[in-house]
Amino acid sequence: MAVIESQLDTQSDAFKNNVKVMTAAVDEFRGIERRVIEAAQAKAPRYIKKGFIPPRERLSLLLDAGAPFFELSTLCGYMQDEDTDGSGAGGSYIAGIGYINGVRCVVAVDDYLTKGGSIGPMGGKKRNRVMDIALENKLPMVNLSQSGGGNLKLVGDTFGESGAMFARQCRLSAAGIPQITVVHGSATAGGAYQPTLSDYLILVRKQSTMYLAGPPLLKAATGEIATDEELGGAEMHSEVAGTNDYLAENDADGIRIARDVTKKLGWNKSQPLRAEVSFEDPIYPAEELRGIVPEDSKVPFDMREVIARIADGSDFLEFKGDFDNGTLCGHMEIEGMPCGVIGNNSPITAKGAAKAAQFIQLCEQSGTPLLFLTNTTGFLVGTEPEQAGIIKHGAKFIQAVTNCTVPKITVIVSGSYGAGNYAMAGRGMDPRFLFAWPRSVVSVMGPAQAGSVLRQVAEAKIARSGAEMNDEMRGMVDAMEKDTVETMEAKSNALANTARVWDDGMIDPADTRSVVAFALSVCREGDERTVNTNTFGIGRL
Structure with a gap:
């Protein structure tokens, strides 16, 4: 045992202030999530009268009662594109990992009560990310569909790439990952392909419709007049076209059938029975994680204090x-599952990069997943680091991170700057899961440094021109520096990053152990599973 002895003074004013600041940040993002749900629920009564079950109630009916459900990217789209008041957080799409009849699945529910369920650029990005998670971790995917389709005001910016969603569905099917979709409302044009590309399709009698062109467009385009049912009703698709597989009587019945189909997959029949593993909780309370990161980002802290509060028994065997x-x-282990840990206590030096690259190779050799706990300003710069080979050793680190095949899970605890973001398995390096603490920052460099760099460039340009710096020029340079700082601060904070799906969700620091444990178990189950692949996916015949 190599138990970490915490040096954190939980009675100090600094610790108490850190807790206060972090708790306020947690309350802020939880408040955004809550307001989106409340706004959606306020619209629910008129849809209930029409026989529609509200999205989150559909989710509850689909999932096993009492089983864990981990929701992903809850703040996707927050204050992005046309979302000027934060009401679009979540991307009109409720998605996560949960259990259906004992089968762990990716579950996705169109939130038709938020922006009509329409898909904007960030909502599309979230949908793609959710499918990637299903593919990487070999998780069946169950969709409860009722979307307004692509946001026509914004689709011009994304249409060229919009086929990526459908391509992912095709790859899921070919990879042997089942997709089950219940269409609760209308699925038109491109929206009709999502359910049809699923492996199992469930339509609701007198409620679901699917067609490439609805009655108004059909009349305008060809002059033909047809009813909803004739053109794309549930019964027509069940009895005539043969597009549908199961006909439900109402919303709840469709969800019941989806649960039954999931059960009949026999998804866990070949999975090994795993013995109960006993483990010790960390010695130190999880709530103390809120007090570790200083309010002032320039003040360092020891990442061992984070490890001490998430590792089984606070036991950490440090390498080199x-x-x-x-x-x-x-x-260390988390809930009995081994993992290698890489964390930052300072900028990454040549020695640190070499050590981390070696450690990654050792974890690759033993098949041990990697957990990255990120707080770095990046790679150390200067004459001495350059002569020590910082570029060479940093490249080794980035190569090891990129090419290792063991699962990578990243938690951005505080700062993640420059190439340090790459080395510490940032979004571009494709970790299996990436989560962020509130108040964390992801940026090419600090806003103040960026402003200073551009100021120096502007001043040097003026000097080269032979002009003398006057008050007007100085004012322009001052304004440029100020604007750079403000812009980078607005675009690099935790809320802005999670809104752009740069992570899989913001988490309360106190939940870090349980979140990482859940992610580790998903990765382990996926890596152990054998699936029956095919070349083209399952075609509807």
Whole structure:
């Protein structure tokens, strides 16, 4: 046992202030989530009268009661595109990982009560990310569909790439990952392909419709007059076209059938029975994680304090502890599952990069998943680091991170700057899961540094021109620097990053252990599973 002895003074004013600041940030993002749900629920009564079950009630009916459900990207689209008041957070799409008749699945529900369920650029990005998670971790995907389709005001910016959603569906099917879709309302044009590309399709009698062109467009285009039912009703698709597989009597019946289909997959029949694993909780309370990150980002903290509050028994076997203390590497378990840990206590040096690259290779050799706990300003710069080979060793680190095949899970605890973001398995390096703490920052560099760099460039340009700096020029340079700082601050904070799906969701620091444990178990189950692949996916015949 190598139990971490915490040096954190939980009675200090600094700790209490850190808790206060972090708790306010947690309350802020939880408040955004809550307001979106409340706004949607306020619209529900008029849809209930028409026989529609509200989206989150559909979700509850679909999932096993009492089983865990981890929701993903709850703040996707927040204050992006046309969302000027935050009401579009979530991308009109409720998605996560949960259990249906004992089968762990990716579950996605169109939130037709938020923006009519329409799909904007960030909502589309979230849908793609959710399908990637299903594919990487071999999870069946169940969709409860009732969307307004693409947001026509914004689709011009994204249409060229919109086929990626359908391509992912095709790849899921070919990879042997089942997709089950219940269409609760209308599915028109491109929206009709999502359910039809699913492996199992369920329509609701007198309620679901699917067609490439609805009655008004059909009349305008060809002059033909047809009713909804004749053109694309549930009974027509069940009895005549043969597009549908199961005909439900109402919303709830469609969800019941989806649960039954999931059960009949026999998805877990070949999975090994796993013995109960006993493990110790961390010695230190999870709630203390809210007090570790200082309010002032320039004040350092020891990532061991985070590890001590998420590792089983606070037991952490550090690797090469005497060789560069700024990059931490070591082994621990979370809920009995082993993982290698890489964390930051300072900028990444040449020694730190070499140590981390070696440690990643060792974890690859033993098949041990990797957890990245990120707080770095990036790679150390200067004459001495350059002569120590910082570029060469940094490249080794990035190569190891990119090419290792064991699952990578990243938690952005505080700062994630520059190439340090790449080395610490940021979004571009395709970790299986990536989560962020409130108040974290992802940026090419600090806003103040960026403003200063552009100021120096502007001043040097003026000097080269031979002009003398006057008050007007100085004012312009001052304004440019100020605008750069403000713009980068607005675009690099935790809310802006999660809104753009740069992570899979913001989490309360106190939930870090349970979130990482859930992600590790998803990765382990996926890597153990054998699926029956085919070339083209399942075609509707």
